[in-house]
Amino acid sequence: MESKVSEGGLNVTLTIRLLMHGKEVGSIIGKKGETVKKMREESGARINISEGNCPERIVTITGPTDAIFKAFAMIAYKFEEDIINSMSNSTATSKPPVTLRLVVPASQCGSLIGKGGSKIKEIRESTGAQVQVAGDMLPNSTERAVTISGTPDAIIQCVKQICVVMLESPPKGATIPYRPKPASTPVIFAGGQAYTIQGQYAIPHPDQLTKLHQLAMQQTPFPPLGQTTPAFPGLDASPPASTHELTIPNDLIGCIIGRQGTKINEIRQMSGAQIKIANATEGSSERQITITGTPANISLAQYLINARLTSEVTGMGAL
Structure with missing residues (x-):
């Protein structure tokens, strides 16, 4: 957070950085950028959103303090509206709080926590919001995440x-800002279609995921998991199935399978392909994965598997 005080100390310009997931950013941007445009116009703050082929994006809000508070209010109320809308489609009865994550230079976090946690306790008690300062710095930076949750007010x-607090105790020394890493290479071509990665999902570029997913599901000669395979799959009018084999190091197979098979099931559902993972063989450091389906299914499944591997490896900081 930077602060600039003009002569007389009246016009205080602040910069606050927020960390958001792709879905939250989409909500803030709105259709054709209408929501963020309205927020900029009504608050008077500058709102910039970092480039996005990352699962996380940085939203930077700059302006005089009153403009920043207006922008924050609009974001908080927008997130509450999203929560209310999502609840109308679910059976949940209690409304979850609105949550925002600020990115704050680690050198200022001490002042925010206060001696023995006194300052953060005071903020919690006087506002009714929950405030948590992350113990670790964000990767490759000198910043920490500060999570605030509660009602918009x-x-x-x-x-x-x-x-x-930030204005009273400016950051000490140089701040290395947190920059979310792309989950993988920005655009990859597979099966004649370009994809970008967001989180662990391959997103066709531009937004044609639904079409591609429907196409893959129509083409697959295999029924959804849990149903039996037709007795004569050869009579099916779908394109012929082909098979592709991959080998994955044993120590990375866990990130493909996920807890209780959640990730591999997700990849099966999204790609429409059948995916079998061979049991570990003694003396081998690799596991075989067999993907069966149409070329479109196989391309998408391969792509999703590679995306999982890439995010796991970059997350570990190892090559």
């Missing part, structure tokens, strides 16, 4: 108090 009060 509590969040706005909380942000105001945090801003006061």
Whole structure:
């Protein structure tokens, strides 16, 4: 967070950085950028969103303090609206709180926590918001995530108090800002289609995921998991199935399978392909994966598997 005080100390310009997931960013941007445009116009703050082929994006809000508070209020109320909308489609009865994540230079986190946690306790009690400062710095940076959750009003009060602390104790030394890493290469071509990766999903580029997914599901000669295979799959009108084999190091197979098979099932459902993982063989450091389906299914399954591997390896910081 930077602060610039003009002569007389009245016009205080602040920069606050927020860390958001792709879905949250989509909500803030809105259709054709209408929501973020409205937020910029009504708050008077500058709102910039980092480039996006990353699972996480940085939203930077700059302006005089009152403009920043207005922008924060609009974001908090937008997130609450999203929660209410998502609840109308679910059976949940209790409304989850709105949650925002600030990115704050680690050198300022001490002032925010206060001696023996006194400052953060005071902020929690006076605003009613939950505030948590991450113990570790964000990867390759000198910044930490500060998570605020509560009602929109509590969040706005909380942000105001945090801003006061930030202004009173500017960052010490150079700050290395956190830059979310792309989950993988920006665009990859597979099966005649270009994809980008967001989180662990391959997103056709531009947005044709639904079409591609429907196409893959129509073409697959295999029924959904749990049903029996037709007695004469050869009579099926779908394109012929082909098989592709991959070998994956044993120590990375876990990230493909996921907890209780969640990731591999996700990949099966998204790609429409059948995926079999061979049991570990003694003396071998690799496991064989067999993918069966149409060329479109296989391309998508391979792509999703590679995306999982890439995010696992970059997450570990190893090559």
